[in-house]
Amino acid sequence: MRTKAMNEVTLQFPSRSANEGFARSAAACFAAQMDPTLNELEDIKTAVSEAVTNAIVHAYPEDIGQVQMKLRICAENVLEITVRDHGRGIPDVEKARQPMFTTGGEERSGMGFTIMESFMDRLTVRSQPGRGTTVVMRKRLAPRMKAVK
Secondary structure: OOOOEEEEEEEEEEOOOHHHHHHHHHHHHHHHHHOOOHHHHHHHHHHHHHHHHHHHHHHOOOOOOEEEEEEEEEHHHEEEEEEEEOOOOOOOHHHHOOOOOOOOOOOOOOOHHHHHHHHOOEEEEEEEOOOEEEEEEEEEOOOOOOOOO
């Protein structure tokens, strides 16, 4: 069941490494309207960085493809972030979610999904080989007290 969003934005960009910083900043700017703490904002930026980097590095290792990021503000102060690609896909999602597993070579830590999971409240990964991967992350932000005038 899909939750109705109070606000949302969808961005699409080429899978160039320079766009990871753009996605990270865009997510932080969008989340700012929810009045997050600095720690919450850093958690969001880190999770987005991992999800987008995975799409750039693993979905399109040989060429440039498209990455889509959707940001949604849902009820109960929940931020939902979806990062989707139409690249190689993941043959075994459960194996890919294990710490230290990587298909990206020695320079990759294999901790992307583990990091996303640790910084967000919920992580869902759907993938089909040859069709792409969709990562959905949700984080409930702490409500803030409004100043009394």
